[in-house]
Amino acid sequence: MPLKTILEEKFKVNTYIINDASAAALGEHRRGSGRGVNHLVLFTVGTGIGGGIIADGRLYLGAVGAAGEFGHMTVDADGPRCGCGNTGCLEMLASGTAVARDAIKRIEEGEKSSLVSLSGNGIDGITAELVGEAARRGDALASEVLARAAYYLGIGMVNVVNIFNPEMVVVGGGMAGLGDLLLAPGRRMVAERAFPVSSRAVRIVTAALGNEAGVYGAAVFTREQIKGGQDEST
């Protein structure tokens, strides 16, 4: 869809288009957890999984602006079919949608969990947030479902750390609220599996700007496009 043209014709203003996760990476780099860092990657883990890349202090967008689709890297070649056409994409195994789906599936198959009574709406009311809450309260099924998602996110982090050698991996999106429940396994896996020189150089942290990271990033991106280049000080 030619979104830029449609918006320019409707509102009569110059319009710039940026992927939401790339915008979030830019926002975190300029105003959030990544200030002062030159090499950063960001995972947004929510209903889906997105990604953004800051390389040498600049947003890396690739040939057609599609770089950083971390959610669609293959982490299980024979895994579930993704909407993108591939199988075993990270998004299918570690997103909030995947967490809720896995919990519901296991309960439907007969496993017991406090999630059913916690939800207030039976099995249909189970969300990733609720799985997080149940895990914090010690629910075994919820803990296992989250651990599986964190494991696959960790595999994704290992791959990205090996490719980009970042100083920082920032995790944002709705699932970032789980904090160390989600990040600690990733830190462990990067320490154990990533290329040692890279794993020693990287910090894995949560996003500082929450859901506003993309808004800050989009504003920075637009200013830089208007000025005709990237401006580190904006």
Ligand SMILES: [Zn+2]
């Ligand atoms: Zn995919």
